[in-house]
Amino acid sequence: MSGLFQIDFGGQQGKDLIVGIDLGTTNSLVAYMDDVRPKIIADVGGENIVPSMVAMNEAGEIVAGQPAMEVLLRSPRNAVYSVKRLMGRGLDDVVDELVLYPFQVAEGSESVIRLYVGDRILTPSEISAQVLKRLKHLAEEHFQQPVTKAVITVPAYFNDAQRQATKDAGRLAGLEVLRLVNEPTAAALAYGLDKRKQGIIAVYDLGGGTFDISILKLHEGIFEVLATNGDTHLGGDDIDNLLIQIALEDVATEWGEDISGDAAAVEGLRRAVIEAKHRLSFYREAEIQFSWQGRHYNRVMDRQLFEQLIAPVIQRTLDPCGQAVTDAKIDVKDIDEVVLVGGSTRIPLVRETVQVMFQKKPHTELNPEEVVALGAAVQAGILSGVHTDMLLLDVTPLSLGIETMGGVVSKLVHRNSTIPASATEVFTTAVDGQKNVLIHVVQGEREMAPDCRSLARFDLKDIPPQPAGMARIEVRFLIDANGILNVTARDLHSGKEQSVDVKPSYGLTDEQVEAMISESIDQAEADFAKRQLAEARVDADAILAATEKARQHEAWQELSAEERREIGKAERALQNALGAGDHVAVREHIEKLNQATMRLAERMMTVAVQTAAANPKLTES
Amino acid sequence: MPAQTEQSVVTCWNCGKTPEEVHFCANCESLQPPVSDYFSYLGVPRKLSIDRAKLEKNFYMLSRRLHPDVYFRRPVRERQFSVDATALLNDAYRTLKDPVTRVEYLLGLYGIKKREESSAGAPPELLEEVFELNMALEEIRHGDASVRPQLEAAKAKFEGMLAEADRQMEELFGESDRSSERRVLEQINGVLQRRKYIQNLLRDVNEAVTSD
Numbered sequence: 001m002s003g004l005f006q007i008d009f010g011g012q013q014g015k016d017l018i019v020g021i022d023l024g025t026t027n028s029l030v031a032y033m034d035d036v037r038p039k040i041i042a043d044v045g046g047e048n049i050v051p052s053m054v055a056m057n058e059a060g061e062i063v064a065g066q067p068a069m070e071v072l073l074r075s076p077r078n079a080v081y082s083v084k085r086l087m088g089r090g091l092d093d094v095v096d097e098l099v100l101y102p103f104q105v106a107e108g109s110e111s112v113i114r115l116y117v118g119d120r121i122l123t124p125s126e127i128s129a130q131v132l133k134r135l136k137h138l139a140e141e142h143f144q145q146p147v148t149k150a151v152i153t154v155p156a157y158f159n160d161a162q163r164q165a166t167k168d169a170g171r172l173a174g175l176e177v178l179r180l181v182n183e184p185t186a187a188a189l190a191y192g193l194d195k196r197k198q199g200i201i202a203v204y205d206l207g208g209g210t211f212d213i214s215i216l217k218l219h220e221g222i223f224e225v226l227a228t229n230g231d232t233h234l235g236g237d238d239i240d241n242l243l244i245q246i247a248l249e250d251v252a253t254e255w256g257e258d259i260s261g262d263a264a265a266v267e268g269l270r271r272a273v274i275e276a277k278h279r280l281s282f283y284r285e286a287e288i289q290f291s292w293q294g295r296h297y298n299r300v301m302d303r304q305l306f307e308q309l310i311a312p313v314i315q316r317t318l319d320p321c322g323q324a325v326t327d328a329k330i331d332v333k334d335i336d337e338v339v340l341v342g343g344s345t346r347i348p349l350v351r352e353t354v355q356v357m358f359q360k361k362p363h364t365e366l367n368p369e370e371v372v373a374l375g376a377a378v379q380a381g382i383l384s385g386v387h388t389d390m391l392l393l394d395v396t397p398l399s400l401g402i403e404t405m406g407g408v409v410s411k412l413v414h415r416n417s418t419i420p421a422s423a424t425e426v427f428t429t430a431v432d433g434q435k436n437v438l439i440h441v442v443q444g445e446r447e448m449a450p451d452c453r454s455l456a457r458f459d460l461k462d463i464p465p466q467p468a469g470m471a472r473i474e475v476r477f478l479i480d481a482n483g484i485l486n487v488t489a490r491d492l493h494s495g496k497e498q499s500v501d502v503k504p505s506y507g508l509t510d511e512q513v514e515a516m517i518s519e520s521i522d523q524a525e526a527d528f529a530k531r532q533l534a535e536a537r538v539d540a541d542a543i544l545a546a547t548e549k550a551r552q553h554e555a556w557q558e559l560s561a562e563e564r565r566e567i568g569k570a571e572r573a574l575q576n577a578l579g580a581g582d583h584v585a586v587r588e589h590i591e592k593l594n595q596a597t598m599r600l601a602e603r604m605m606t607v608a609v610q611t612a613a614a615n616p617k618l619t620e621s
Numbered sequence: 622m623p624a625q626t627e628q629s630v631v632t633c634w635n636c637g638k639t640p641e642e643v644h645f646c647a648n649c650e651s652l653q654p655p656v657s658d659y660f661s662y663l664g665v666p667r668k669l670s671i672d673r674a675k676l677e678k679n680f681y682m683l684s685r686r687l688h689p690d691v692y693f694r695r696p697v698r699e700r701q702f703s704v705d706a707t708a709l710l711n712d713a714y715r716t717l718k719d720p721v722t723r724v725e726y727l728l729g730l731y732g733i734k735k736r737e738e739s740s741a742g743a744p745p746e747l748l749e750e751v752f753e754l755n756m757a758l759e760e761i762r763h764g765d766a767s768v769r770p771q772l773e774a775a776k777a778k779f780e781g782m783l784a785e786a787d788r789q790m791e792e793l794f795g796e797s798d799r800s801s802e803r804r805v806l807e808q809i810n811g812v813l814q815r816r817k818y819i820q821n822l823l824r825d826v827n828e829a830v831t832s833d
Contacts, residue, residue: 016694178693222681383693391685417715420689420708478708481689 020376025209038377055079056118059534088161102263129172156182157230184214186375207342227327555603659713669794
């Protein structure tokens with residue numbers, strides 16, 4: 001039966017090349033299905049992990065990953081990180097936590113945050129696109145062929161806007177996002193590949209910036225998510241920020257100076273506390289070591305104090321866990337296995353807390369930093385037809401509703417409904433001849449619309465004029481397998497498709513994404529020009545320096561006055577071209593200087609050869 | 622129901638033959654536009670007492686055959702059918718899995734309107750109970766913890782009543798499935814409404830007991 005459904009269409013041969021991407025708050029990875037096993041793709045240096053950082057380097061180019069990390073340490077104002085926390089959000093949502101990051105927010109960030117990266121202004125989707133491009137490039141190097149299709153993971157508790165922003169990032173990176181998979185579910189896929197056939201598993205995923213808990217029922221290759229919960233603003237970053245606060249206070253006391261306003265200093269301190277945090281997972285104590293402008297700060301932190309500090313952060317994960325268990329309509333003791341995902345689950349206190357909560361020793365066999373990417377690759381395998389026996393049935397994390405009279409929310413799709421899920425509602429007009437009906441769609445569990453997350457406003461347009469209450473417009477709300485809402489409407493009288501105008505409350509419109517894609521092509525040209533200039537500058541500096549040095553050479557004396565004048569003229573012309581910043585002109589004048597110094601170079605070469613012949617030892621030294 | 626008009630189409634959209642099965646064409650195996658009755662969709666009899674194991678088995682089986690993940694390499698039209706079919710499958714399974722939504726759905730199929738609990742008010746035998754409970758809830762909200770034992774007792778009582786309503790419903794389900802009389806369905810509707818009322822009371826009590 002299933003064989004018939006795997007037939008290729010359109011003459012497509014072989015398996016599709018689809019990569020799985022874990023686009024993390026702190027780190028990102030790309031993986032693929034190698035026959036039967038998912039594998040992470042490493043860079044040439046053997047490094048699996050790409051830091052989720054983007055920066056503008058000194059040559060004015062946008063870089064991502066490790067090179068961006070290097071820029072961050074040199075000039076933090078030119079780099080951004082942890083932008084996943086800003087995806088699909090407006091300024092009001094994040095104003096409190098922005099204080100702790102060295103980001104510079106640009107004007108007009110109300111519904112989509114815009115950040116300065118060097119002198120460029122980029123949205124979180126565009127920034128994430130740079131990280132995705134880096135991963136795409138890694139995969140292309142590995143396969144030696146273009147990679148255009150991907151499965152990307154998102155926190156299970158991401159709302160519609162956050163998911164859409166992730167999908168936009170994929171498009172901007174030149175990737176067709178075939179599926180968004182929830183991170184804990186992806187981890188379960190990777191984990192369950194060769195594990196138990198039946199049972200209930202809980203996946204506890206505490207990453208750099210987000211927390212998810214998912215409860216799944218496994219049944220012969222079907223991974224049915226029973227419930228999910230979480231907090232998209234809870235993770236390792238919160239622990240780092242606690243430690244930074246303490247270190248800043250210490251430094252203020254010890255040095256008599258408040259360095260919290262100095263972005264570069266705070267960044268240095270951030271790296272220092274992160275290092276100490278990592279060591280505290282393996283040792284009883286660790287030292288925070290930080291040097292700044294000749295001064296030093298050292299503080300030994302033992303695990304007991306560390307645990308006291310972070311306990312409130314870890315405690316915040318317990319409510320979502322309890323809610324997920326209730327929503328799954330199971331008892332904690334029904335859970336057969338607990339899986340840990342995310343770098344923050346390396347912290348011993350996290351493991352202990354999970355063990356107490358679920359009354360089970362959690363699994364830690366798989367690398368918690370790689371398991372999500374591996375699972376994304378498994379899902380890619382399912383889509384390309386490699387895994388015909390496995391199937392993922394995920395849920396929507398938040399209830400979907402519409403605002404009705406008096407701001408009360410009428411729920412259409414309840415949270416933890418298996419997706420795709422749909423609901424239909426019939427709308428009518430309130431006054432004679434009304435041509436538009438505006439539907440406000442929200443996500444969340446609260447009763448009143450202002451307490452929920454505004455998702456979008458859908459405008460049913462061009463309703464044929466008729467008396468009030470006569471129009472019957474049926475609107476279908478469909479949450480697709482990516483957890484993203486699609487709305488269609490039709491006029492029940494005519495049976496015709498009704499046009500719907502979508503105004504997302506947060507995030508970019510389709511038109512904006514399209515504009516960004518074409519802009520990024522223009523921008524790519526500008527980036528290219530910048531790089532050309534930077535490279536030409538290097539060559540120009542080299543030849544200018546060499547010419548200057550040659551004046552001391554005996555061969556210089558052999559040149560005619562005319563020849564020396566020509567060289568001097570070419571040098572000045574090249575310096576002027578450099579000042580103008582046009583790489584084509586710079587190249588041209590490098591060539592001219594090259595011509596002018598041709599005979600000089602020949603003479604120098606001859607002298608060198610003669611000297612070498614006269615004194616063979618020199619060539620050996 | 623959106624698919625009503627399409628349901629009258631009795632030939633396969635792809636090969637033109639008449640499909641013998643609900644979801645697929647027997648001739649060419651192409652996926653067909655979804656039908657809209659949840660019971661027939663999930664391949665279970667239109668009854669209130671349902672075989673949960675069979676329901677789950679059919680849900681998994683159909684998920685494997687209908688899910689968009691297995692239609693990635695099929696034509697666009699079939700891919701869209703797959704999304705619609707799976708959405709309907711999920712909606713159907715969710716509705717039939719839970720006894721309350723199941724009975725509400727079935728009542729709807731027979732054209733019996735769900736009674737709004739707000740319009741009806743408290744069942745007469747509970748009137749006094751509810752009055753005292755509301756007083757106690759008011760007191761605990763104002764910080765008077767002395768009513769706590771009373772609330773705990775009320776909670777236990779409502780839980781018992783809820784279980785009793787569930788038992789009654791089960792019984793009526795059986796009767797309805799045997800006789801398929803409208804009278805029984807109306808009776809079920811009454812129990813349902815009472816059950817909803819008790820559930821809301823229980824929710825209020827739980828909130829008050831856990832929030833302080």
